[in-house]
Amino acid sequence: MSVSVQYNKDSVPVSAILASAFTDSAVKFELVNKNGPAELLNHNVTILTGSHNIARYFARSHPQNALYGSDPLSASQIDMWIDRAKTINESNLNESIFSLNAHLQLRTVVVGYHLTLADFAVYEAIRCSPKWIDELNSFQQGKTIPHVLRLFNYIESLPQTQRVQELLDSSQGKRKHKVALENVYEKKLDTGAQGSFEKIELPNAEIGKVVTRFPPEPSGYLHLGHIKAALLNNFYARAYKGTLILRFDDTNPAKEKDEYVESIISDLKTLNIKPDRTTYTSDYFDEIIKLAELLLRSGKGYIDLTPVQEMREQRGQGIESPYRNNSVEENLRLWGEMLKASPEGLKAVLRGKMNMQDANKVMRDASLFRCLNIPHHRTGNKYKAYPLYDFACPIVDSIEGVTHALRSSEYHDRNPLYNWVLEALNLRVPIINDFSRLNFTYVLLSKRKLQKFVDNGWVGGWDDPRFPTLQGVLRRGLTVEAIYEFILSLGASKSLNLMEMDKLWALNKKIIDPIAPRYIALAKQGLVTITLTNGPAQPEARSSLKHKENPSLGIKVLTYSNSLLVEGEDAKTLVEGEEITLIDWGNVIVKKLVKNGDQVTSVEAELHLAGDPKTTKKRLTWIGLTNNQADDTVTVVLREYDFLITKPKLEEDDELEPFVNKNSLFETETVGEPSLRLLNKGDKIQLLRRGYYICDQPVLPGKPLVLIMVPDGKVRQHSAVSAAHTSVAHQQKADTKSKQPKPTA
Numbered sequence: 001m002s003v004s005v006q007y008n009k010d011s012v013p014v015s016a017i018l019a020s021a022f023t024d025s026a027v028k029f030e031l032v033n034k035n036g037p038a039e040l041l042n043h044n045v046t047i048l049t050g051s052h053n054i055a056r057y058f059a060r061s062h063p064q065n066a067l068y069g070s071d072p073l074s075a076s077q078i079d080m081w082i083d084r085a086k087t088i089n090e091s092n093l094n095e096s097i098f099s100l101n102a103h104l105q106l107r108t109v110v111v112g113y114h115l116t117l118a119d120f121a122v123y124e125a126i127r128c129s130p131k132w133i134d135e136l137n138s139f140q141q142g143k144t145i146p147h148v149l150r151l152f153n154y155i156e157s158l159p160q161t162q163r164v165q166e167l168l169d170s171s172q173g174k175r176k177h178k179v180a181l182e183n184v185y186e187k188k189l190d191t192g193a194q195g196s197f198e199k200i201e202l203p204n205a206e207i208g209k210v211v212t213r214f215p216p217e218p219s220g221y222l223h224l225g226h227i228k229a230a231l232l233n234n235f236y237a238r239a240y241k242g243t244l245i246l247r248f249d250d251t252n253p254a255k256e257k258d259e260y261v262e263s264i265i266s267d268l269k270t271l272n273i274k275p276d277r278t279t280y281t282s283d284y285f286d287e288i289i290k291l292a293e294l295l296l297r298s299g300k301g302y303i304d305l306t307p308v309q310e311m312r313e314q315r316g317q318g319i320e321s322p323y324r325n326n327s328v329e330e331n332l333r334l335w336g337e338m339l340k341a342s343p344e345g346l347k348a349v350l351r352g353k354m355n356m357q358d359a360n361k362v363m364r365d366a367s368l369f370r371c372l373n374i375p376h377h378r379t380g381n382k383y384k385a386y387p388l389y390d391f392a393c394p395i396v397d398s399i400e401g402v403t404h405a406l407r408s409s410e411y412h413d414r415n416p417l418y419n420w421v422l423e424a425l426n427l428r429v430p431i432i433n434d435f436s437r438l439n440f441t442y443v444l445l446s447k448r449k450l451q452k453f454v455d456n457g458w459v460g461g462w463d464d465p466r467f468p469t470l471q472g473v474l475r476r477g478l479t480v481e482a483i484y485e486f487i488l489s490l491g492a493s494k495s496l497n498l499m500e501m502d503k504l505w506a507l508n509k510k511i512i513d514p515i516a517p518r519y520i521a522l523a524k525q526g527l528v529t530i531t532l533t534n535g536p537a538q539p540e541a542r543s544s545l546k547h548k549e550n551p552s553l554g555i556k557v558l559t560y561s562n563s564l565l566v567e568g569e570d571a572k573t574l575v576e577g578e579e580i581t582l583i584d585w586g587n588v589i590v591k592k593l594v595k596n597g598d599q600v601t602s603v604e605a606e607l608h609l610a611g612d613p614k615t616t617k618k619r620l621t622w623i624g625l626t627n628n629q630a631d632d633t634v635t636v637v638l639r640e641y642d643f644l645i646t647k648p649k650l651e652e653d654d655e656l657e658p659f660v661n662k663n664s665l666f667e668t669e670t671v672g673e674p675s676l677r678l679l680n681k682g683d684k685i686q687l688l689r690r691g692y693y694i695c696d697q698p699v700l701p702g703k704p705l706v707l708i709m710v711p712d713g714k715v716r717q718h719s720a721v722s723a724a725h726t727s728v729a730h731q732q733k734a735d736t737k738s739k740q741p742k743p744t745a
Contacts, residue, residue, distance in 0.1 A: 023061065100148050217447075408435060560624050567620075
């Protein structure tokens with residue numbers, strides 16, 4: 001089939017161009033001088049008109065690309081967004097922008113998890129409208145629509161979009177259209193709301209010359225402590241228009257994996273941290289080995305064969321090693337044994353010759369190199385000896401031109417060792433800046449201890465919602481925006497403090513509440529049916545706003561009928577003759593309670609829509625029933641998590657297992673309203689009278705919808721299951737008060 005697309009300068013078919021590029025369709029685009037929409041021609045015969053229709057043709061011709069969705073639902077959602085994009089005009093511009101931004105708040109793309117025709121349609125509406133471009137480039141608008149900017153700039157950066165640029169430029173002339181997302185974040189960081197980072201200047205810093213580095217060890221996933229370090233280094237690099245280096249400190253092959261490297265890179269992208277350079281300490285192993293030999297030749301280091309435990313005791317007591325005064329020749333011989341991992345070399349470490357009487361025990365001849373006959377994830381079996389962090393980090397900092405080494409306060413006592421290494425090797429010494437380590441009560445930030453949880457199967461993996469890893473807290477419903485605002489609000493203070501996660505979750509609630517659609521789920525156990533004697537004779541489907549204070553989130557469908565489900569716990573509180581309110585419907589009067597012992601089994605009531613909801617004391621959530629029970633509800637499993645440890649702060653010498661909370665996951669089986677079937681993984685919602693949740697598993701054939709509770713910073717419990725248990729942190733707080741906090745209904 002020989003096809004071509006003809007268009008005029010006022011109807012550049014952006015969606016069709018992108019669809020053809022993503023599907024590698026063999027098609028020629030021709031600029032012609034005639035009115036009307038773009039046309040798809042086969043041997044000069046018009047077979048389709050309109051950019052979106054042509055795009056659909058390319059997508060359907062290449063279903064493997066899933067540009068038109070992977071199932072009927074996603075295809076229908078794509079059609080809906082194409083229709084919306086076509087209705088955007090100057091009269092509804094602001095409403096369209098904010099509605100789109102709200103939709104993208106919890107999504108990477110418009111529909112599903114990868115680019116589709118829906119994204120192309122939105123991009124076409126933006127790209128071809130000068131007014132849209134003007135609005136997007138206006139910071140007054142841009143600071144409140146970062147998600148629209150993110151999607152727009154992402155599509156702009158794709159190589160497939162180059163064809164769009166060329167055809168637009170040739171038909172309309174070149175015009176400025178790039179929207180700088182980075183500028184929005186830069187301006188946001190300048191605001192006082194971002195805490196005290198900007199109040200602490202780096203000493204001897206010059207604009208354009210500052211170089212910072214974020215040096216994670218690829219032995220685990222990034223957690224909240226790492227994130228503070230990453231944000232701090234990124235903040236100062238950008239504030240001084242300098243350079244940020246991402247350096248993987250891969251000096252311990254026993255713990256490091258490519259998996260962790262990839263996850264760290266991915267997490268930094270999630271945080272919108274874009275390093276200017278990415279390096280590895282292993283890139284410098286040859287140079288570090290030469291410097292270690294230089295240390296030995298200069299008499300500032302020696303090789304020690306003392307057993308580890310004995311060496312620790314000697315350092316603690318200030319006793320010199322019998323190997324301390326070996327000759328240079330003997331040290332070099334033993335060094336050679338280390339480099340080839342001989343039986344003798346495997347017993348050895350290289351130590352700096354410092355001061356065994358130093359009050360700072362770190363400076364008592366610290367170990368700098370050890371022998372490990374283990375393959376490295378990048379260098380394989382090339383090396384048998386590896387530098388320790390205290391030796392490698394200052395050397396690579398100096399080599400890479402780092403001007404300011406930002407280190408958490410846990411390294412404060414090791415700062416003299418950092419300087420000693422560089423001075424002993426006559427290398428440039430960067431300026432060290434300490435900042436306080438992030439510590440939370442009942443939260444582990446030790447990778448070694450977190451690894452034990454993973455290895456022992458106490459959690460599901462590094463992305464377990466109970467873990468403080470970035471992937472864990474995001475899976476539990478924390479937003480990147482909340483992380484930014486919380487950590488930046490702490491500033492670069494050096495004072496140590498033990499904080500509660502409640503503050504972070506409370507901030508997160510303020511962010512998600514305006515954009516979380518509202519739904520209903522009822523505890524499955526003990527469900528009770530209310531029969532409305534004057535209810536609708538036939539079930540009625542009515543539209544209802546998902547969020548009454550944010551209409552841009554759209555509508556859902558509720559079933560209004562004469563038969564309703566309510567929770568058994570709610571039914572137990574009812575009294576015959578009282579007036580109550582059904583949320584999103586109106587008042588009813590309870591006429592009769594049918595009981596089996598103390599349990600209410602059914603209720604008869606009468607609608608009283610003239611009643612005033614403000615006068616009632618009880619407000620019930622409910623689900624309307626139809627004649628098709630299979631469509632009435634969806635099975636929903638609610639998961640709530642407690643802290644993983646039972647002690648507010650574990651000390652270094654604390655054994656882990658005695659403080660492990662083995663009862664930290666609670667599940668409640670519920671039935672939810674039918675609209676919950678449309679949730680996608682990662683969607684954040686509010687269940688009325690329960691709290692905020694994030695979708696961990698959408699409805700799948702034979703599998704229920706799984707929602708994870710998002711903490712809101714309040715001490716309360718929502719599910720009938722977890723209410724039977726007293727959470728670790730809640731009990732700790734309750735012990736200091738005269739009475740327990742009441743569970744929320």
